[in-house]
Amino acid sequence: MHKTILNIVIFLLTITGFSQNEQIINKSNSEITDDDIWAVSVDNDGTKWLGTSKFGLIKYDNQSFINLNKENSEINGDFVSPIFTDSKGNVWLSFSKPDKRLAKFDGSKWTIFSENEIPNSSISVIAITEDKEGNVFFGGGNGVIKYDGENWTKLDLPKERITVRAMDINKDGEIAIGHNSGLLIRKKVEWKSYSDKNSKLQLSVVRAVKYIDDKLYIGYGGGRGNGGFSIVKGKKWKHFNKANSKVPNHMVRVIKVGKNGTIWMATNDGLIKINDGEIKPIFFRDGAYKNVIMDIAIENDKVWVATNFGLIKIE
DSSP states (O other): OEEEOSOOOOOOOOOTTOOOOEEEEOTTTSOOSOSOEEEEEEOTTSOEEEEESSSOEEEEOSSEEEEEOTTTSSOOEEEEEEEEEOTTSOEEEEEEEEOOEEEEEOSSOEEEEOTTTTTSSSOOOSEEEEOTTOOEEEEETTEEEEEOSSOEEEOOOSSOSOOEEEEEEOTTOOEEEEETTEEEEEETTEEEEEOTTTSSOSSSOEEEEEEETTEEEEEEBOSSSSOSEEEEETTEEEEEOTTTSOOOOSBEEEEEEOGGGOEEEEETTEEEEEETTEEEEEOSSSSTTOOOEEEEEEETTEEEEEETTEEEEEO
16 A cells, blocks of 8 residues: 655754754655554665554555555565565565564565574564674564575574574674573673573663663663663673663663764663763653653664654654
């Protein structure tokens, strides 16, 4: 279904202390199919790909919204998340309900992968990342699978039966994997397992990991504990939560780096923006559970934010 925006009402939200504009795009002011957006990625042509919870995939070319779902496309699933654009420009995504599949769009055609092509009993993808050689890694309820462009291989992890929530790989090939019971880090060929019992992890659930310069940023799964996020440099850990900083919520599910090194984090109660070590929360609506942020994508000097109340553009 091809939808053309005839008129879009732009909400420019003024937030104290920020010299930027925020535009909320939702069903009330545009022809977007759904407000409940779980994933967002920007491809090399500047097209935005949005994963919804009930209406499949939305393609946004900055003028029109096109809904791709089980009725009109190869995306045979109502739920789409995560979405990832690799270094070659391929758009990867996982969809489910009813089918559980992994999909790749190369700019002209879709390729759909099932458990018949992938060495897993079922498709379960929660996180996607890439190394400097262009290998793409898919993590979820069945561990981690690597795709080198031709072959699929399963990583031999030191812990079994974990649900992978987040992954990142630095320039040296070190890989960090956040999961439901801690953190795994592989340096060269050696794995090390971290938990809230044997390390300074603040919670057992790790929802986000990101290498930034020589540091590892770790986002936690929220709950009643400390939560928030940690910064690890060598053997030094520093923790930030609601008690000791301006962190607005203890669940940090996404960490991205934008223009000029600005760090953006998605929480259950607004965005976190970090410039030169200064933490500032950004809220878009008043009230409890009104600022749930699901995903973040960076496009040059713009930040695209997926929420359960629409798509937000920050510039």
